[in-house]
Amino acid sequence: MAAFPTDGPLFTLAAGGPLGYGPWASAWGRAGKAVSLNIDTHAMRHFYASALIAGGASVKVVQTRLGHGSAVVTLDTYGHLWPDDDELTRSVMDAAFAPLADSLRTAAASHG
Numbered sequence: 536m537a538a539f540p541t542d543g544p545l546f547t548l549a550a551g552g553p554l555g556y557g558p559w560a561s562a563w564g565r566a567g568k569a570v571s572l573n574i575d576t577h578a579m580r581h582f583y584a585s586a587l588i589a590g591g592a593s594v595k596v597v598q599t600r601l602g603h604g605s606a607v608v609t610l611d612t613y614g615h616l617w618p619d620d621d622e623l624t625r626s627v628m629d630a631a632f633a634p635l636a637d638s639l640r641t642a643a644a645s646h647g
Contacts, residue, residue, distance in 0.1 A: 584609075588616045 536545070544553035554562075560576050567574065580601065587597050594617075598609040 584613050585616055588613060 546554040546559065548554055548558065556576075563576050563579075566572070584597055584601055587600060592600075594606045594609055597603075597613065598606045601609065603609045603612075
């Protein structure tokens, strides 16, 4: 892909139009049988989504790439794959309260 960048479809028909799902699934099925690969296009779609998520893609990016009608559909299907943000939320709140804690320590020191 790096050698042949394009804004157009990645896979095309011989006539140059985009390769739709029907011809793609048919070609994938024939190729899979030829090499004894038992992975269907649906499994490939899930692999693609999970790889994007593991790589840090946002819900909106995954939604767009998969063609989901809304981020809700994406989250309902793949939400369990996004990492938990417990540590991030702790760090954010520590940073938010740090000025208050410094202010309280300064006030206590000046009164003590």
